Amino acid sequence: LITNVTLRRVLDSRGNPTVEADVTTESGGFGRAAAPSGASTGEHEAIELPPSEAIANARDLAVPRLEGEVYAGDQRSVDAALHAADGTDNFSEIGANSAVAISMAAAKAGADVLGAPLYQHLGGTFRGDQFPTPLGNVVGGGEHAEEATNIQEFLSAPVGAPSVTEAIFANAEVHAEISEILEGRGVPVNKGDEGAWAPPIGDDEAFEVVAEATDRISDERGFEISFGLDMAAAEMYDAEEGVYEYEGEPDRTTQEQIDYVVEMVEEYDMAYVEDPLDENDFEAFAELTERVGDQTLICGDDLYVTNVERLQEGIDLGSSNSILIKPNQIGTLTDAVDAIELGSKNGIQSVVSHRSGETEDTTIAHLAVGAAAPYIKTGTVAGERTAKLNELIRIEENA
Ligand code: PGA
Numbered sequence: 001l002i003t004n005v006t007l008r009r010v011l012d013s014r015g016n017p018t019v020e021a022d023v024t025t026e027s028g029g030f031g032r033a034a035a036p037s038g039a040s041t042g043e044h045e046a047i048e049l050p051p052s053e054a055i056a057n058a059r060d061l062a063v064p065r066l067e068g069e070v071y072a073g074d075q076r077s078v079d080a081a082l083h084a085a086d087g088t089d090n091f092s093e094i095g096a097n098s099a100v101a102i103s104m105a106a107a108k109a110g111a112d113v114l115g116a117p118l119y120q121h122l123g124g125t126f127r128g129d130q131f132p133t134p135l136g137n138v139v140g141g142g143e144h145a146e147e148a149t150n151i152q153e154f155l156s157a158p159v160g161a162p163s164v165t166e167a168i169f170a171n172a173e174v175h176a177e178i179s180e181i182l183e184g185r186g187v188p189v190n191k192g193d194e195g196a197w198a199p200p201i202g203d204d205e206a207f208e209v210v211a212e213a214t215d216r217i218s219d220e221r222g223f224e225i226s227f228g229l230d231m232a233a234a235e236m237y238d239a240e241e242g243v244y245e246y247e248g249e250p251d252r253t254t255q256e257q258i259d260y261v262v263e264m265v266e267e268y269d270m271a272y273v274e275d276p277l278d279e280n281d282f283e284a285f286a287e288l289t290e291r292v293g294d295q296t297l298i299c300g301d302d303l304y305v306t307n308v309e310r311l312q313e314g315i316d317l318g319s320s321n322s323i324l325i326k327p328n329q330i331g332t333l334t335d336a337v338d339a340i341e342l343g344s345k346n347g348i349q350s351v352v353s354h355r356s357g358e359t360e361d362t363t364i365a366h367l368a369v370g371a372a373a374p375y376i377k378t379g380t381v382a383g384e385r386t387a388k389l390n391e392l393i394r395i396e397e398n399a
């Protein structure tokens with residue numbers, strides 16, 4: 001039984017305050033977790049409140065429904081109590097940041113009571129032995145860096161790696177290789193929010209540089225390393241004009257955007273394209289998936305915001321073959337796991353993901369393994385990213 005929930009403000013990787021929760025149980029179980037925070041957030045995400053407000057409201061409304069009321073090991077009851085305390089459908093009362101911190105801390109306390117690793121507690125005995133392939137952000141711009149690429153993220157995708165550990169080191173090598181290639185071209189190397197290189201070059205040159213680096217490391221390592229994108233296209237979309245805006249290039253209509261993505265998938269044999277179109281355009285997503293869905297993953301992040309109702313709409317329309325899973329977009333682990341399960345029943349591959357603002361919390365590494373997600377996107381080299389990657393290395397060693 002949960003006996004105590006403590007909430008505090010801690011720093012995230014951008015230096016902003018975020019919510020951290022401690023959950024203690026009667027039998028001495030303890031869990032601690034912190035909420036991440038996005039910059040290119042989806043319009044339909046659960047609401048992140050200013051941390052002080054989220055903490056005050058959660059103390060008033062949620063903590064009394066948890067302390068002495070719910071077992072930490074009973075995740076659905078913990079998360080149902082959070083929803084009941086909030087009373088809205090988007091956590092606008094207690095804040096998705098308070099909700100997700102408490103939800104994740106309770107899961108850790110539940111695992112602690114059992115003496116089981118979190119991934120095992122979340123996955124159970126029928127978990128299987130699938131490990132996620134890590135997608136590593138190596139070059140980027142968009143909302144994550146000024147004066148850099150239009151496309152938000154270029155992601156190294158070591159799809160042929162024999163283990164998670166080798167994949168993680170390969171991504172780090174691709175990241176290092178890119179800085180050498182950029183140096184060779186006389187391009188200054190700055191970094192964006194997630195530690196990816198944020199060079200002042202156009203998207204075309206970034207494609208060349210990333211392809212060169214992944215090819216080279218792939219040859220050295222002897223396994224396939226592809227790459228992919230998070231276009232975060234909702235950030236580029238001008239709804240009034242119906243066009244995607246590219247700095248230093250002509251705008252693209254929706255049809256031109258689809259054709260452009262098809263062309264790039266084919267030219268670079270890309271393994272993954274996230275949010276290539278606006279977050280409300282399920283139909284354009286469906287056209288793109290129809291055209292290249294048999295050769296690449298088309299992933300919905302802002303499109304679905306980890307929400308099962310939006311995912312169901314995407315399934316019905318054939319909008320994508322992949323979904324990004326961000327627990328803080330929806331507010332609880334239960335909602336995130338439900339989205340993963342609805343996806344896997346319908347052939348939709350899950351990519352468990354960090355946010356651009358992160359902490360040293362490693363819950364998503366355990367969630368990806370526990371829920372048998374085929375991919376995880378959690379950066380490449382910055383400390384708050386390596387926290388998750390190093391946890392994956394440890395999980396692989398012990399699982
Ligand atoms: P965000 O970006 O965390 O800033 O929203 C990450 C993403 O779009 O995947």
Ligand code: ZN
Nearest residue numbers: 230274275301
């Ligand atoms: Zn995204």
